[in-house]
Amino acid sequence: MESTAQVLERPHATEEHHGHAHPQLSFLEKYVFSLDHKVIGIQFMFSSLFFLLVGGWLALLVRWQLGFPGQAIPWYLAGFLVPESIASASVIQPNTYNTLFTMHATFMVFFAIMPMMIGLFGNFLIPLQIGARDMAFPVLNMLSFWLSVPAGLLMLASFFVEGGPASAGWTSYAPLSAVADFTGVGVGQNLWGISLLVLGVSSIMGAINYITTIINMRAPGMTMFRMPLPTWAIFITAILLLLAIPVLSAAIGLLLMDRTLHTSFFIPAGLTVTGNPLAGHTGGGQPLLWQHLFWFFGHPEVYIMILPAMGITSEILAVFARKPIFGYRAMIFSISAIAFLGWIVWGHHMFQSGMNPVLGTTFMISTMVIAVPSAIKVFNWLGTLWGGQIQFTVPMLNALAFVSMFTIGGLSGIFMASTPVDSFIHDTYFIVGHIHYVLFGGSLFAGFAGITFWFPKMFGRMMNPTIGKIHFWLTFIFFNCTFFPMHILGIAGHMRRIFDPNEYPHLAHLQPINTFITVSALLLGFTQLIFIANLFISLRTGKRAGNNPWRSNTLEWTVPSPTGHGNFEVVPTVYHGPYEYSSPMTDEDFLPQDQPVDPERMKLAQGMGHH
Amino acid sequence: MINRIRAYSIAIAGFLLGSAGTALAQGSKVVARYHRYWLPDQATAIAGKVDDMFNLILWITSVVFVLVAVVLVYFLIRYRARPGGKAIFYHGNTRLEIIWTVIPALIVIALGFLSKDLWSQIKQQFPAENDALVIDVRPRQFQWDIRYAGADGKFNTPDDITTINQLHVPAGKNVLIKLTAQDVIHSFFVPEFRVKQDAVPGMVTKTWFNVPKPGHFEIACAELCGLGHYRMRGYLTVDTQADFDAWYSKQQSEKAAQLAPPPVAPAAPTGGSTTDSALIPPKGDTATHGTVTGDSAGAKKTDTATGK
Ligand SMILES: [Cu+2]
Ligand SMILES: [Cu+2]
Secondary structure, three states, X not given: OOHHHHHHOOOHHHHOEOOOOOOOOOHHHHHHOOOOHXXXXXXXXXXXXXXXXXXXXXXXXXXHHHHOOOOOOOHHHOHHXXXXXXXXHHOXXXXXXXXXXXXXXXXXXXXXXXXXXXXXXXXXXXXXXXXXXXXXXXXXXXXXXXXXXXHHHHHHHHHHOOOOOOOOOOOOOOOOOOOHHHHOXXXXXXXXXXXXXXXXXXXXXXXXXXXXXXXXXXXXXOOHHHOOHHHHHHHHHHHHHHHHHHHHHXXXXXXXXXXXXXXXOOOOOOOEEOOEEOOOOOOOOOHHHHHHHHHHHHHHHHHHHHHHHHHHXXXXXXHHHOOOOOOHHHHHHHHHHHHHHHHHOHHHHOOOXXXXXXXXXXXXXXXXXXXXHHHHHHHHHHHHHOOOOEOOOHHHHHHHHHHHHHHHHHHHHHHHXXXXXXXXXXXXXXXXXXXXXXXXXXXXXXXXXXXXXXXXXXXXXXXOHHHHHHHHHHHHHHHHHHHHHHHHHHHOOOEOOOOOHHHOHHHHOXXXXXXXXXXXXXXXXXXXXXXXXXXXXXXXXXXXXOOOOOOOOOHHHHOOOOOOOOOOOEOOOOOOOOOOOOOOOOOOOOOOOOOOOOHHHHHHHOOOOOO | OHHHHHHHHHHHHHHHHHHHHHXXXXXXXXXXXXXXXXXXXXXXXXXXXXXXXHHHHHHHHHHHHHHHXXXXXXXXXXXXXXXXXXXXXXXXXXXXXXXXXXXXXHHHHHHHHHHHHHHHHHHOOOOOHHHOEEEEEEEEOOEEEEEEOOOOXXXXXXXXXXXXXXXXEEOOOOXXXXXXXXXXXXXXXXXXXXXXXXXXXXXXXXXXXXXXXXXXXXXEEOOOOOOOHHHOEEEEEEEOHHHHHHHHHHHXXXXXXXXXXXXXXXXXXXXXXXXXXXXXXXOOOOOOOOOOOOOOOOOOOOOOOOOO
């Protein structure tokens, strides 16, 4: 291990003292337009939790219609908040239904999961974990958050415009999304595009900042291969963001031009609207172009939402197994492999689209191959648990849920990677089940794990572990009751995105499953209020945390909780990798990265544990 | 003690979950026989092959999941924290990494190659047109416009037989469906065939089937196409050849009756793209090929890039 060589020589930069004194900051500067990466991270946390609730509420309305078709929205789902334009007499209408699932996915993907995985953890962790005082570009960082706010407001505003919000699915397939007459949604779909353009700028600002900070601002001794895995994962994720978001933005730009300037990028000639020729477009465009552009962004996007979760899980498993992460470098190489392969699999979303079937075969093989690095990660997590001293804390329970649920989500992906099987299950509930095992079972469980794990560092107090465990177990049970049966629905041929499955005799007998899913989803949804409550209760009443409540190695735990502006009194020097738990070089079962090892003891320990 | 209880409850939860995979493979089949919470009937030979592939993947993934779950739960119990216990100090094992990289890689690549032939049977090896009943299906919001060539065997001529949402085919014969959408993307899906094919405006996509036995099926639109998407349903009737012929000649004579009194001039100008080749890019080196959309045959001529 590289730690050996570095121990004896003391790097030079350690003595550089924290130079600039901080003048008193006003409330606005400190909590609103803050330049402090930690405050910005926490801002992203609250905005992502807000949109998680909004997106969750929309999901429950979707489920209400499927579980109890045609019945009035009950009081506990706040039917009174649903505008009359989309639910007359509190009964969900077909166009409302399309709006609901479109906006559910849009909020969850762009305004809940991404800001949580990247905005929260990226901002909060990167400087602390690499021993930097802040991000490379603090102002850009602040702008990144404050651009995401108008983006969110624009998206919310679309609920109040004529025609309602976008209803062409979060994937916005053209020409459905490209011509207002096809959906009856005018301004709403434009706002959808504009909002995501603004959000894209915010994401790119964040990504540039993360990459620059990680490359340039690591503390002395913090080599790339001593970086904690969450930082590694977010580093790779930022590269994906930087390359993927511009493609989405370009596609949305073309879509908006088709909608407003009557160009025909995605519109072929000779279309009709309810039997009459479509006026105003000359045609010559290609509907599949949208799909290629969208999924060229969209598949890396899936990894943008899951890689940080993998990093968080790795960190937490090592800490609470009290063991070095198994295969640290294998973890990094597999993340990199996923990131690379992630660019050449997008066609698996288009097997049935009319894309050349030969291309389908090619994308099938690359998609099959991308399962391998994910499998490597699962095996390494198991290896980390082997021989450990496993502590079942709330973050650990959630991280373990990530491992098991992500395994299911990964394995169910193999079904749709197989082109002939996809021919059947494509656009069915099997896919809906799969994606939720990845994004809820994966990303969101890791989000819960990460928030409960770093909450003490953010606020100086512990989150209540009893409430945390209640939340975890209820979520774990209701999650599986909600999403597992969706696979069964899909296997029975249940299409996704249909307002009323009872239209189809071949689906009518599945109603009991749909009702069961809806009841589970309601319980799952309301369980999340426990988490929110725990967060706010613990802010005031949580046990004082101290610097290092989890006895963890990484640099963020060497500074006070909460950490002041500037993070480190003295920029730390790093002596070894982040996961030296239960090392024979110390009497404790952990060895902070900034703690040198007695050279004599090191000699004695040589050969032990190193391979 | 509390640790032990906790560990066992985790074990039980994990075990239940772990068994879910295998239970799914076996139990569901039994249950399905009575409650039909499983794959729909197989109406074509292709459907059987797709199900075989599905079941193969189900077995492999179930075994993998059960192995992972059992190991996970065992580790959680065996290596739970004990007072005074010390975790081993171990950073990994290159040999293991290689093993658990190579084995999954071989499995998934094998699955890819196993899927390849079936995929090509579904989407590439279409029956020859002279050996198949060719039907032109043009979905639009929210119905299936269906067109048979009629007496002259040519499409987009006055004697074409057109129906809405009613697709009739003979049993035991190859049927080749040519799809092109009139407005937005739709998807032709018959669950009992296990086959789905998007219908895209501006290009022609094809799907084929051969149903050995007569029966009634539903055509579902599987791609979100607007507010009536959920009710965009067609009916597929597979008849014996005799019944189909009877139905077909009845349609023909009705059509002839319609056409008989004042002969309606075909709206289409004569030319390359308005004959039966209108829907298919002509073979050979014809410079332009067109798609006729809508019922105003020949009115619109567009370049198609079919991606085929
Ligand atoms: Cu993908
Ligand atoms: Cu449709």
